[in-house]
Amino acid sequence: xxxxxxxxxxxxxxxxxxxxxxxxxxxxxxxxxxxxxxxxxxxxxxxxxxxxxxxxxxxxxxxxxxxxxxxxxxxxxxxxxxxxxxxxxxxxxxxxxxxxxxxxxxxxxxxxxxxxxxxxxxxxxxxxxxxxxxxxxxxxxxxxxxxxxxxxxxxxxxxxxxxxxxxxxxxxxxxxxxxxxxxxxxxxxxxxxxxxxxxxxxxxxxxxxxxxxxxxxxxxxxxxxxxxxxxxxxxxxxxxxxxxxxxxxxxxxxxxxxxxxxxxxxxxxxxxxxxxxx
Amino acid sequence: xxxxxxxxxxxxxxxxxxxxxxxxxxxxxxxxxxxxxxxxxxxxxxxxxxxxxxxxxxxxxxxxxxxxxxxxxxxxxxxxxxxxxxxxxxxxxxxxxxxxxxxxxxxxxxxxxxxxxxxxxxxxxxxxxxxxxxxxxxxxxxxxxxxxxxxxxxxxxxxxxxxxxxxxxxxxxxxxxxxxx
Numbered sequence: 360x361x362x363x364x365x366x367x368x369x370x371x372x373x374x375x376x377x378x379x380x381x382x383x384x385x386x387x388x389x390x391x392x393x394x395x396x397x398x399x400x401x402x403x404x405x406x407x408x409x410x411x412x413x414x415x416x417x418x419x420x421x422x423x424x425x426x427x428x429x430x431x432x433x434x435x436x437x438x439x440x441x442x443x444x445x446x447x448x449x450x451x452x453x454x455x456x457x458x459x460x461x462x463x464x465x466x467x468x469x470x471x472x473x474x475x476x477x478x479x480x481x482x483x484x485x486x487x488x489x490x491x492x493x494x495x496x497x498x499x500x501x502x503x504x505x506x507x508x509x510x511x512x513x514x515x516x517x518x519x520x521x522x523x524x525x526x527x528x529x530x531x532x533x534x535x536x537x538x539x540x541x542x543x544x545x546x547x548x549x550x551x552x553x554x555x556x557x558x559x560x561x562x563x564x565x566x567x568x569x570x571x572x573x574x575x576x577x578x579x580x581x582x583x584x585x586x587x588x589x590x591x592x593x594x595x596x597x598x599x600x601x602x603x604x605x606x607x608x609x610x611x612x613x614x615x616x617x618x619x620x621x622x623x624x625x626x627x628x629x630x631x632x633x634x635x636x637x
Numbered sequence: 638x639x640x641x642x643x644x645x646x647x648x649x650x651x652x653x654x655x656x657x658x659x660x661x662x663x664x665x666x667x668x669x670x671x672x673x674x675x676x677x678x679x680x681x682x683x684x685x686x687x688x689x690x691x692x693x694x695x696x697x698x699x700x701x702x703x704x705x706x707x708x709x710x711x712x713x714x715x716x717x718x719x720x721x722x723x724x725x726x727x728x729x730x731x732x733x734x735x736x737x738x739x740x741x742x743x744x745x746x747x748x749x750x751x752x753x754x755x756x757x758x759x760x761x762x763x764x765x766x767x768x769x770x771x772x773x774x775x776x777x778x779x780x781x782x783x784x785x786x787x788x789x790x791x792x793x794x795x796x797x798x799x800x801x802x803x804x805x806x807x808x809x810x811x812x813x814x815x816x817x818x
Contacts, residue, residue: 360799362767369768371744373659377668381654383647386676390683397684 418558447565449540450504450595456535459510459635461497467636468495468512475632480518480527483623489519495529502538510536512635517605525618527627528587530599533635537597541567544589565591566629568621586617588624596634600627639687646686649695650679657703663764664707666753674710678703700769701779704761711757751801759794762787 360368461468472493481487495514503511510533517526539547545555548569557567572584587601602619619627627633654675661671661678681702682689689695752760758780765776766787773791777784 360795360802362795365763365795365798366767366770368744368747369663369764372748373662375745376655376659376662379655379658381651383651386650386679387643387647387683390680393680394684 418560421558447541447559447591449591450535450537451593452535452595454534454595456504456510457533457635457637459497459512459533461495464512464636471633475630476529476627479627479630479633480516483619483627484521485518485525486520489517491517493529495531502532502544503536504538510534510635520618522604522616522618524605526603526605527619528585528599528601528603529633530589530597530601531633531635532597532599534595534637537591537595541565541589541591545569560629562593564593564629566625567591568624570617570621572617584617586619586621586624588621588628590625590628592634598628598630598633600624642686646683649682649699653696653699654679657699660700660764660769661703661707663748663752663768664704664757664761665710666749670710674703674707677706681706697775697779700765701781704765704779707761708757746805747802751798751805754801755794755797759790759797762790763794763798766791 476493477487477490480490493514493516495512497509497512503509512531512533513529515526515528517524519525541557544567545557548555548571550571553569553571555567555569557565559565567589568587569589570584570586585601585603587599589597589599591597600619602617602624604616604618657678658668658671658675661674662668665671665674678699682695682699685698685702689698752763755763761780762776765771765779766773771779773784773787776787780787780790782790
């Protein structure tokens with residue numbers, strides 16, 4: 360079969376073509392109807408996606424709402440009533456406390472500092488070369504459930520962030536070591552210049568956001584505000600991160616604002632890699 | 638579609654509906670399916686008409702849509718499983734020229750029994766090249782492939798079609814022999 364034969368055969372093959380029943384008017388009407396239906400379906404889809412996105416992001420928005428107050432000097436806060444912590448029993452289980460000692464945990468803590476906390480701090484804008492020594496120690500505090508064992512690790516580190524000299528305080532409490540549940544914690548912190556809010560996270564844990572913003576202190580004339588996040592974890596441990604400006608010396612007013620936002624602090628405090636050894 | 642664009646599309650649809658259906662028939666070998674393919678393709682073209690007008694070659698774009706619609710249809714499970722039982726036998730027309738009728742019947746067999754055995758993309762190339770008389774470049778544009786691919790698909794398609802025609806003719810001879818004996 361030559362190519363010409365094929366051409367001829369194809370032309371002949373359509374000889375018994377049935378009559379074309381194509382009505383342009385009805386076709387156009389149907390096309391218009393289908394287009395409208397398609398648009399309506401798309402609108403419903405977009406609306407559904409927006410609702411899902413809104414529901415998913417609402418907790419984060421509520422938490423980050425406070426971060427809009429970036430300039431600590433302009434913050435005027437008032438005491439707020441404690442958050443509702445209904446259905447959030449604390450401690451969440453009867454797991455026994457562990458008697459952590461610094462000697463035992465030192466290698467683990469050094470490893471956590473090098474691989475987790477310091478990189479996380481750098482991601483929040485800290486100049487790597489400026490980050491000082493993190494010297495954590497276990498010490499009893501008013502926030503421990505009892506003083507029979509010191510399972511709450513405190514430490515702080517100085518660094519230079521985008522806004523100037525800064526200080527990060529870290530609190531890492533072991534399982535069943537941390538005493539006050541979120542509402543009590545807020546009640547303890549209740550003060551004319553303090554806000555304290557607890558927010559339940561989707562994973563069932565609780566985040567407590569505290570901000571203290573006072574006028575310039577009378578002692579040195581510096582502004583002394585801080586912002587902190589305490590993550591009450593489901594396993595009964597607590598990790599807190601506190602950000603404040605660092606004063607270089609008694610006369611230089613180095614940094615006016617609180618360096619880290621609530622979002623940045625939440626990032627640090629909810630990092631599951633930051634925890635005491637189990 | 639804006640009201641101002643409607644007359645242009647309407648004119649295109651009226652003038653091209655028949656030729657699109659013929660091409661679709663050569664793709665699928667069935668007038669009913671061809672009608673569906675033509676309608677679906679025009680519907681898709683309606684939704685994309687504002688873009689087509691800018692490109693200024695609506696015919697080629699319509700062929701491309703038709704080809705993709707057909708290939709998509711072929712991938713559907715119920716189409717894959719579908720088995721046609723053939724055409725109803727027609728009654729003889731005593732006024733018709735026997736040679737002409739014989740040629741047409743042969744051509745129809747060619748499409749419905751031989752061309753249908755050629756793999757889909759090769760079949761599409763043969764139809765576009767030998768029925769639509771498109772150049773290799775135009776076929777490549779419609780198929781969305783290179784010109785080299787069009788040439789190789791054409792060569793392979795012709796080989797496959799010739800094999801199918803040979804098989805068809807051998808079957809026909811065998812049947813005639815059976816009838817004579």
